[in-house]
Amino acid sequence: MALLTPFSKVPELNTATVLLVENEEELQSKLANALVQYKKDFNVNVRLARKLPLPVENKETRPRIDLIVFVVNLLSERSLQSVESSLAHLHSDCFLGKVCFLVTDARCGSHTQERLVSVRKLAASHQSPVLCAEHRTVDGVNAAAVRLLNILKVSAGMSPIATTALYLSSLTRCSVTSDLEED
Amino acid sequence: MTPAPSKQREMDQEAQSSQSSEAAAKAVLLEECEEQFGLLQKLQNEIILTDTEANDDQSNEAVNRLIAVTSELEQWQEMEPKLLTTSPEVLLAVGKEELQRLNNQLKMVLSCSQAKLDAQKKILKREQTWQAEKKEALNAVCEKITRLQLENEKSEHSVLQDMKRKINNLKDYHSSLMEMLSDMLAEHFPLPDPQGNGTKKKRAAAYDAEMNLISLSEIIERLTNKTLETPHDPYVITDDTFWPPYTEMLLRNGIATRHPEDCNKIRLENFFGI
Numbered sequence: 001m002a003l004l005t006p007f008s009k010v011p012e013l014n015t016a017t018v019l020l021v022e023n024e025e026e027l028q029s030k031l032a033n034a035l036v037q038y039k040k041d042f043n044v045n046v047r048l049a050r051k052l053p054l055p056v057e058n059k060e061t062r063p064r065i066d067l068i069v070f071v072v073n074l075l076s077e078r079s080l081q082s083v084e085s086s087l088a089h090l091h092s093d094c095f096l097g098k099v100c101f102l103v104t105d106a107r108c109g110s111h112t113q114e115r116l117v118s119v120r121k122l123a124a125s126h127q128s129p130v131l132c133a134e135h136r137t138v139d140g141v142n143a144a145a146v147r148l149l150n151i152l153k154v155s156a157g158m159s160p161i162a163t164t165a166l167y168l169s170s171l172t173r174c175s176v177t178s179d180l181e182e183d
Numbered sequence: 184m185t186p187a188p189s190k191q192r193e194m195d196q197e198a199q200s201s202q203s204s205e206a207a208a209k210a211v212l213l214e215e216c217e218e219q220f221g222l223l224q225k226l227q228n229e230i231i232l233t234d235t236e237a238n239d240d241q242s243n244e245a246v247n248r249l250i251a252v253t254s255e256l257e258q259w260q261e262m263e264p265k266l267l268t269t270s271p272e273v274l275l276a277v278g279k280e281e282l283q284r285l286n287n288q289l290k291m292v293l294s295c296s297q298a299k300l301d302a303q304k305k306i307l308k309r310e311q312t313w314q315a316e317k318k319e320a321l322n323a324v325c326e327k328i329t330r331l332q333l334e335n336e337k338s339e340h341s342v343l344q345d346m347k348r349k350i351n352n353l354k355d356y357h358s359s360l361m362e363m364l365s366d367m368l369a370e371h372f373p374l375p376d377p378q379g380n381g382t383k384k385k386r387a388a389a390y391d392a393e394m395n396l397i398s399l400s401e402i403i404e405r406l407t408n409k410t411l412e413t414p415h416d417p418y419v420i421t422d423d424t425f426w427p428p429y430t431e432m433l434l435r436n437g438i439a440t441r442h443p444e445d446c447n448k449i450r451l452e453n454f455f456g457i
Contacts, residue, residue, distance in 0.1 A: 007234075092247055095247075096247065096251050125244075164255060166255055
């Protein structure tokens, strides 16, 4: 079974590659545009996919992937399921800082809350961060892009020496806490 | 796994800083870059080798993480800080850039932590007022509890005592009222003086002969006793012992009423309607 491994290729100069995995393909293209257009010092390669495993044909030409972002739309059940099945195709070394979860529509309705909890549990079990994004406005997409760029920078190794992807993921990993009662 | 990333990062950083150096220093940097890149390739080959040898055993992620973190830690402990290059222009440019970036970031951190601090202070204040309210409520409830307990503790004996006390109070009040009533009646409504009207024309003697006029207090007493003892027949017969002006006065002031059929009977009027 071909797993996506983190370090099997040499990285390119001053370039970071991010892979956006989304079942619905709603946010992918918008986010990709925002990522590429944002003013930054390094080049960003954005690759899009619906799910893992990635097609074998591109394997040679594909650059090393620095960050894998799983976009989960909380309004549909299939989104989460496809992400869960895709996770099986990742090498377990990827979870040391190269995986990030992005959820959208976290504020609409009650089913989304349950799914959000399950996404957070999933992320907590893999010690990866969860970002919440608002994908319907331009500002929301830009904000999500900026946050992703920050994480990407670190996982591509472009941050000052002491910040490694592993360290960042330990800092930002999702923790599932019990709900506090409000008085 | 982890040695390669650190080298890669260093190399990337160097690659980045090479953009901002001058031509002469550029050459030096490029040389260093080439060197690092060579190292990178070597390490990468090693990685690929180990990857193909030990196929992914899907071991526990936590264990993986632990191994990665400990080996990273060892790396950091071994690593000695070294300058990129001894060329002063490069160092100056890089240093300036880094410091400015650091300055901006620290400003952001400062404002962020200030905002957080303010928010926390607000929360603290709110919680304190909440706590004060709850404490007050608690005190009030405790007081009420002690009061109720005290009341419950009153035994039958004490209830009896209370009752006796109240009854005595009422009796005293009743007797004082009666005294006052009798005093007042005696003062303002005396028995007609038999000698007072002594004129031959009025034939007061005829009056006297039938004496035994009873006083107003006596009349009222008879009326009240009759009402209280025989409520079904509260009528008192007005015979000659009742001095007519007094009976007239009682009747006119609404204290007594005649029997509807028999004009010789009177009874006490109902008081409780007033």
